[in-house]
Amino acid sequence: MSKRHSAKYKLDRVMGENLWGRAKSPVNKRSYGPGQxxxxxxxxxxxxxxxxxxKQKLKGYYGNITEKQFAATYEEASxxxxxxxxxxxxxxxxxxDALVYRAKFTPTVWSAxxxxxxxxxxxxxxxxxxxxxxxxxxxxxxxxxxSRNMALVLEAQQSSERDIPDYIEIGDRGFSVRFVRVxxxxxxPFPVKMEPNLxxxxxxx
Numbered sequence: 001m002s003k004r005h006s007a008k009y010k011l012d013r014v015m016g017e018n019l020w021g022r023a024k025s026p027v028n029k030r031s032y033g034p035g036q037x038x039x040x041x042x043x044x045x046x047x048x049x050x051x052x053x054x055k056q057k058l059k060g061y062y063g064n065i066t067e068k069q070f071a072a073t074y075e076e077a078s079x080x081x082x083x084x085x086x087x088x089x090x091x092x093x094x095x096x097d098a099l100v101y102r103a104k105f106t107p108t109v110w111s112a113x114x115x116x117x118x119x120x121x122x123x124x125x126x127x128x129x130x131x132x133x134x135x136x137x138x139x140x141x142x143x144x145x146x147s148r149n150m151a152l153v154l155e156a157q158q159s160s161e162r163d164i165p166d167y168i169e170i171g172d173r174g175f176s177v178r179f180v181r182v183x184x185x186x187x188x189p190f191p192v193k194m195e196p197n198l199x200x201x202x203x204x205x
Contacts, residue, residue, distance in 0.1 A: 051205070054198035061190070062092055063109035069132065074203045085196035090182040093167075096123065096141065097131035103168055103177040105143050107156040120147040135179045142176040165189050 045053070059070045077087035092098060100121060101112040113131040115121065121128065122142050123135070135141070143153060157174055164170060167187055169178040185196060 048202075048205070051198045051202035054195040055202045057192070058088075058092075058194050058196060058199055061109070061194070062095070062098060064113055065132075071203065074199065078200070078204070084200045086184050088196045088199060089185045089188060089194075091134070093183050093188060094135050094179070095131065096121070096128060096133040096135060099135060099141055099168065099177070099179060102165060103141065103170075104156045104159065104162070104164055104174070106152055107159060111152055115147075115152070120144055120150070137179055137181055139179045140171075140176060141179070142172065148175050162189060162191075 055070075059065055059067070065073075073091050074084075074088060077091055078084045080087045093102070097109065097112040097116050100106055100116055101109045105121070106112040106115045116131045116133075117129050119127055119129045120143060122144060123133065124140055125142075127144075147153065164177075165183065165187060167179070167181045167183045169180050171177065185194065188194075
């Protein structure tokens with residue numbers, strides 16, 4: 001198992017949840033945390049502890065987002081009109097790598113980031129290789145013709161582990177999608193409960 005996969009599944013065990021709903025997650029076999037003290041009785045968690053866990057879980061779900069990037073996303077969400085926690089989810093789901101994952105162009109959020117950075121997708125017909133690129137409603141994201149037979153693309157499209165949400169419109173045999181609308185929390189198919197309201201409390205406290 002690579003270091004990246006090891007770290008990913010360690011996060012599953014730290015959280016005690018199968019964050020991405022994958023069959024390979026170690027939580028499917030044992031729900032306690034990693035390390036020699038993983039089976040100790042859990043102590044009552046403080047409000048701050050709950051907020052921190054919610055932040056780590058949401059940030060971890062989106063893969064290789066740095067703490068600086070995640071905090072900046074929160075800052076923008078808090079500046080916008082409306083509910084900050086809903087704004088946060090909308091901004092995260094508007095990332096190009098998030099949409100590539102949601103569209104089932106790649107099997108994981110990590111491979112989605114690499115797929116974008118290696119230049120395999122276009123946005124409105126132009127190559128974009130920045131994973132954090134923010135999509136606008138109506139943008140069309142497409143897998144380049146020469147990249148459509150890649151093993152990870154075929155694996156993702158054939159997987160039954162997840163469905164494509166309705167804020168993404170599928171076209172061109174599944175290799176092209178349109179970002180129909182910015183989703184709210186209830187629209188996003190998270191395999192586990194996410195609590196962006198606690199993330200907002202974490203940063204605002």
